[in-house]
Amino acid sequence: MPLAGEQHPLSPRELDVALLVARGMTSRQIGAALFITEGTAALHVKHILAKLEFTSRAQVAAWAVERDLTTIQAGAPRT
DSSP states (O other): OOOTTTSSOOOOOHHHHHHHHHOOOOOOHHHHHHHHHHHHHHHHHHHHHHHHHHHSHHHHHHHHHHOOOTTTTTTTOOO
């Protein structure tokens, strides 16, 4: 599993959001997918950018791809 032993600063919900960002979703689409408001999704994206010290969603997408996280389903239980 890609997350085994992986250390990153993201909360489980932030990781869900990051996975959806990597799939090219907007904050509105992320909100709908995770049953949260668009504003909450945007706030999660802001926190992800800050924690990873990135300035763009493209960097988040690249981060997820580099770690082979894009195969994980957002919202799925992780061990």
